[in-house]
Amino acid sequence: xxxxxxxxxxxxxxxxxxxxxxxxxxxxxxxxxxxxxxxxxxxxxxxxxxxxxxxxxxxxxxxxxxxxxxxxxxxxxxxxxxxxxxxxxxxxxxxxxxxxxxxxxxxxxxxxxxxxxxxxxxxxxxxxxxxxxxxxxxxxxxxxxxxxxxxxxxxxxxxxxxxxxxxxxxxxxxxxxxxxxxxxxxxxxxxxxxxxxxxxxxxxxxxxxxxxxxxxxxxxxxxxxxxxxxxxxxxxxxxxxxxxxxxxxxxxxxxxxxxxxxxxxxxxxxxxxxxxxxxxxxxxxxxxxxxxxxxxxxxxxxxxxxxxxxxxxxxxxxxxxxxxxxxxxxxxxxxxxxxxxxxxxxxxxxxxxxxxxxxxxxxxxxxxxxxxxxxxxxxxxxxxxxxxxxxxxxxxxxxxxxxxxxxxxxxxxxxxxxxxxxxxxxxxxxxxxxxxxxxxxxxxxxxxxxxxxxxxxxxxxxxxxxxxxxxxxxxxxxxxxxxxxxxxxxxxxxxxxxx
Amino acid sequence: xxxxxxxxxxxxxxxxxxxxxxxxxxxxxxxxxxxxxxxxxxxxxxxxxxxxxxxxxxxxxxxxxxxxxxxxxxxxxxxxxxxxxxxxxxxxxxxxxxxxxxxxxxxxxxxxxxxxxxxxxxxxxxxxxxxxxxxxxxxxxxxxxxxxxxxxxxxxxxxxxxxxxxxxxxxxxxxxxxxxxxxxxxxxxxxxxxxxxxxxxxxxxxxxxxxxxxxxxxxxxxxxxxxxxxxxxxxxxxxxxxxxxxxxxxxxxxxxxxxxxxxxxxxxxxxxxxxxxxxxxxxxxxxxxxxxxxxxxxxxxxxxxxxxxxxxxxxxxxxxxxxxxxxxxxxxxxxxxxxxxxxxxxxxxxxxxxxxxxxxxxxxxxxxxxxxxxxxxxxxxxxxxxxxxxxxxxxxxxxxxxxxxxxxxxxxxxxxxxxxxxxxxxxxxxxxxxxxxxxxxxxxxxxxxxxxxxxxxxxxxxxxxxxxxxxxxxxxxxxxxxxxxxxxxxxxxxxxxxx
Numbered sequence: 001x002x003x004x005x006x007x008x009x010x011x012x013x014x015x016x017x018x019x020x021x022x023x024x025x026x027x028x029x030x031x032x033x034x035x036x037x038x039x040x041x042x043x044x045x046x047x048x049x050x051x052x053x054x055x056x057x058x059x060x061x062x063x064x065x066x067x068x069x070x071x072x073x074x075x076x077x078x079x080x081x082x083x084x085x086x087x088x089x090x091x092x093x094x095x096x097x098x099x100x101x102x103x104x105x106x107x108x109x110x111x112x113x114x115x116x117x118x119x120x121x122x123x124x125x126x127x128x129x130x131x132x133x134x135x136x137x138x139x140x141x142x143x144x145x146x147x148x149x150x151x152x153x154x155x156x157x158x159x160x161x162x163x164x165x166x167x168x169x170x171x172x173x174x175x176x177x178x179x180x181x182x183x184x185x186x187x188x189x190x191x192x193x194x195x196x197x198x199x200x201x202x203x204x205x206x207x208x209x210x211x212x213x214x215x216x217x218x219x220x221x222x223x224x225x226x227x228x229x230x231x232x233x234x235x236x237x238x239x240x241x242x243x244x245x246x247x248x249x250x251x252x253x254x255x256x257x258x259x260x261x262x263x264x265x266x267x268x269x270x271x272x273x274x275x276x277x278x279x280x281x282x283x284x285x286x287x288x289x290x291x292x293x294x295x296x297x298x299x300x301x302x303x304x305x306x307x308x309x310x311x312x313x314x315x316x317x318x319x320x321x322x323x324x325x326x327x328x329x330x331x332x333x334x335x336x337x338x339x340x341x342x343x344x345x346x347x348x349x350x351x352x353x354x355x356x357x358x359x360x361x362x363x364x365x366x367x368x369x370x371x372x373x374x375x376x377x378x379x380x381x382x383x384x385x386x387x388x389x390x391x392x393x394x395x396x397x398x399x400x401x402x403x404x405x406x407x408x409x410x411x412x413x414x415x416x417x418x419x420x421x422x423x424x425x426x427x428x429x430x431x432x433x434x435x436x437x438x439x440x441x442x443x444x445x446x447x448x449x450x451x452x453x454x455x456x457x458x459x460x461x462x463x464x465x466x467x468x469x470x471x472x473x474x475x476x477x478x479x480x481x482x483x484x485x486x487x488x489x490x491x492x493x494x495x496x497x498x499x
Numbered sequence: 500x501x502x503x504x505x506x507x508x509x510x511x512x513x514x515x516x517x518x519x520x521x522x523x524x525x526x527x528x529x530x531x532x533x534x535x536x537x538x539x540x541x542x543x544x545x546x547x548x549x550x551x552x553x554x555x556x557x558x559x560x561x562x563x564x565x566x567x568x569x570x571x572x573x574x575x576x577x578x579x580x581x582x583x584x585x586x587x588x589x590x591x592x593x594x595x596x597x598x599x600x601x602x603x604x605x606x607x608x609x610x611x612x613x614x615x616x617x618x619x620x621x622x623x624x625x626x627x628x629x630x631x632x633x634x635x636x637x638x639x640x641x642x643x644x645x646x647x648x649x650x651x652x653x654x655x656x657x658x659x660x661x662x663x664x665x666x667x668x669x670x671x672x673x674x675x676x677x678x679x680x681x682x683x684x685x686x687x688x689x690x691x692x693x694x695x696x697x698x699x700x701x702x703x704x705x706x707x708x709x710x711x712x713x714x715x716x717x718x719x720x721x722x723x724x725x726x727x728x729x730x731x732x733x734x735x736x737x738x739x740x741x742x743x744x745x746x747x748x749x750x751x752x753x754x755x756x757x758x759x760x761x762x763x764x765x766x767x768x769x770x771x772x773x774x775x776x777x778x779x780x781x782x783x784x785x786x787x788x789x790x791x792x793x794x795x796x797x798x799x800x801x802x803x804x805x806x807x808x809x810x811x812x813x814x815x816x817x818x819x820x821x822x823x824x825x826x827x828x829x830x831x832x833x834x835x836x837x838x839x840x841x842x843x844x845x846x847x848x849x850x851x852x853x854x855x856x857x858x859x860x861x862x863x864x865x866x867x868x869x870x871x872x873x874x875x876x877x878x879x880x881x882x883x884x885x886x887x888x889x890x891x892x893x894x895x896x897x898x899x900x901x902x903x904x905x906x907x908x909x910x911x912x913x914x915x916x917x918x919x920x921x922x923x924x925x926x927x928x929x930x931x932x933x934x935x936x937x938x939x940x941x942x943x944x945x946x947x948x949x950x951x952x953x954x955x956x957x958x959x960x961x962x963x964x965x966x967x968x969x970x971x972x973x974x975x976x977x978x979x980x981x982x983x984x985x986x987x988x989x990x991x992x993x994x995x996x997x998x
Contacts, residue, residue, distance in 0.1 A: 046522045224536075
């Protein structure tokens with residue numbers, strides 16, 4: 001079926017791609033929240049077939065032609081559709097379908113091996129699967145990289161279009177240099193906050209309820225979503241009107257489940273905020289993962305660790321856990337959630353040390369993809385890096401190389417987007433505060449609608465019609481800089497007696 | 500890709516069809532166990548696209564040729580593959596892809612409307628959706644029916660290959676004639692059992708635990724399955740090593756959730772019993788839904804309502820609900836689960852009245868598909884039929900036309916397979932008892948492995964390599980007859996003082 005308008009044909013072709021990719025998201029959601037272990041291999045075959053069907057469509061010359069035609073439209077939205085479709089097409093046509101399918105097939109088993117290895121606390125269950133994934137991703141990176149381009153950079157480009165090693169690596173180095181003294185100061189300050197209140201016993205069922213209450217309070221729409229349990233927290237869009245979150249809770253670690261929930265809610269608010277008219281089009285997804293991450297980090301850290309936020313939510317927490325936290329005052333609690341404690345786990349890290357985890361992971365994944373680091377040497381490299389950058393040694397592999405599943409599913413080149421997200425978030429937050437003078441009062445009254453509205457207008461509504469850097473520049477009036485992030489950290493540390 | 504062996508090519512082509520159809524099963528599972536309401540329309544679009552992709556493959560001339568070639572193999576298994584593939588191919592090529600997709604698309608919304616209508620107890624939410632489904636299924640039936648064939652029969656054939664109206668309708672009439680006097684006797688016997696014990700308050704969380712214990716006790720493998728909650732109980736295969744059950748529980752109706760669980764476990768034991776080598780081939784599914792239903796009904800009724808079964812499980816029930824059923828003895832309990840009480844709900848019906856529900860439903864769906872009954876007149880027809888056959892009037896539509904969702908998803912021609920299942924089950928049970936002289940002792944000791952082994956060998960292992968009627972004839976040494984079923988009912992009624 002073909003119309004005279006190539007942009008209509010592009011949207012029709014993309015609609016099927018979107019239906020298939022959201023179907024793949026349903027497979028992934030089920031795999032991580034409910035699938036019995038016995039279903040692993042078959043799930044990999046299902047995901048591989050879908051990946052192949054998607055690849056076939058994206059790589060088809062016809063789609064390339066439709067995307068090219070859209071580029072010359074006078075409508076900037078249609079141009080954006082063309083830009084995204086052409087980028088996906090160019091990536092796809094450099095990859096053999098068999099490789100695309102094999103990555104998906106192996107990822108399902110590697111993901112399961114990762115979960116099993118965590119349960120058994122046994123790296124050797126996971127090692128051979130990770131080695132297979134690394135070998136496949138090396139092939140993929142080589143197939144995608146331009147001549148002279150570092151292979152890892154070609155993988156980063158999938159998640160953060162246009163990002164360059166020559167920008168990312170110096171940025172991380174500079175950040176590491178700035179963070180070192182802050183960590184030093186924060187961990188040696190005489191009156192530094194005590195995080196131990198978060199380690200009391202919080203029954204997980206009520207943690208789950210608290211998470212749901214906060215999610216709804218921040219604007220997450222449960223008629224178009226749901227919150228389930230999983231091993232590693234994530235947010236995923238299964239289709240129009242269906243954006244879900246999966247998290248985990250530990251009785252003796254209130255912060256882990258709580259901030260993971262707010263983090264994933266941040267992602268979900270973005271996904272639920274994409275305008276209906278853009279959903280399912282080439283511009284209907286994210287501009288970049290960094291920008292997506294800015295939304296999760298903004299809610300998790302800039303809102304979720306702020307005093308005004310807890311002015312509203314601490315009394316709720318105390319009603320849910322009266323015997324546990326009746327004695328805790330606001331200053332103590334907000335101090336606890338801002339304590340700087342170098343630790344082995346990235347997702348549980350405070351705002352100051354967090355990006356040092358990214359520095360470590362980026363160096364390791366560059367080595368794995370470009371060569372220079374082999375999977376068999378990964379544990380030793382891990383321990384050495386953590387000693388060097390954070391002065392700690394993980395007590396076992398669950399605190400080390402098994403701590404997250406990104407690599408198991410082939411997400412190499414993904415980690416730098418976390419740091420970009422932190423920088424984008426701080427810059428957006430600065431702009432939002434300037435635009436919303438009563439923001440602190442609203443948060444203290446339990447209202448997040450003003451902030452959400454600002455983000456809807458300045459970020460979510462644009463989806464991928466505008467590049468991420470431009471979204472942030474337009475919203476904040478300045479190009480991306482680490483300055484707002486560093487300023488934010490210094491302000492927080494000062495507030496809580498760590499600087 | 501093509502080999503010199505057409506049966507290898509047929510299996511390769513069928514593998515993709517199976518991967519797509521099990522992916523569709525994942526969509527369906529998620530839809531009925533977790534999807535938020537907002538996802539409904541998109542889910543319909545996803546399911547429609549998959550249905551279209553499957554249809555394209557099944558209807559392709561190449562698949563028809565491969566199936567034809569397999570028919571002339573000297574290997575009876577390959578012949579069976581050819582037979583099933585050709586049958587599917589012939590059905591598919593009579594149906595336009597657009598119709599296949601539209602049925603799937605509308606079914607997702609109709610299913611949601613059915614759930615919403617039940618919640619709101621408002622037929623009018625569901626009526627327009629059912630009318631759309633009926634119109635589409637009339638189109639489908641007309642496209643499939645041979646000249647002179649009753650359209651409804653062409654729909655039955657999907658579920659029960661080769662079944663004919665000229666056999667089904669007289670069988671149901673004869674059964675109705677035989678059941679009438681039994682219902683009459685059972686409901687007027689002076690010492691008939693009292694089912695009220697099942698209406699005590701059984702906290703649903705522990706009912707759920709009981710269901711899991713029984714499922715595992717009967718041989719259901721939780722490493723290759725899981726049990727969730729839903730509106731209408733079902734069993735589905737999401738892939739190799741992944742056969743799931745969804746059920747529901749009501750505090751004041753122990754029998755509903757309990758027997759639904761055993762019923763779905765019966766289906767799941769069949770699915771988990773298909774040999775690995777047949778899974779994903781054209782003969783790797785069921786011979787017929789009637790045979791499939793025989794497995795659910797055998798476990799639900801012939802095992803699950805027997806005294807030996809409860810000799811083991813009543814003490815477990817009493818430990819789970821000590822305050823509720825400590826006073827109940829074995830005779831009283833087994834009597835309660837065998838009480839004959841004409842009621843409005845098919846799935847909760849006793850063994851004697853159950854098939855009268857099927858008589859009613861078959862007459863109504865024939866009218867809906869062949870013409871003669873319109874959706875707008877369905878409620879009145881429903882009430883009239885229930886008065887005529889069971890002497891009762893549903894108190895509302897949830898007890899009436901909203902009681903199950905088969906029609907909402909387009910399952911017309913499905914209901915007769917329930918009665919066939921009852922007849923097959925009784926005949927298989929008679930044969931199993933003859934082959935396993937210590938069966939009652941084993942069940943009383945909580946062991947079902949002997950019976951499961953017999954079913955694995957005589958039914959499950961054959962999957963669809965042999966037609967259903969032949970499976971039962973080989974296992975029992977006689978062609979299908981209603982006599983074992985009637986004999987079984989008479990024995991049960993006599994045991995419990997109702998005859």
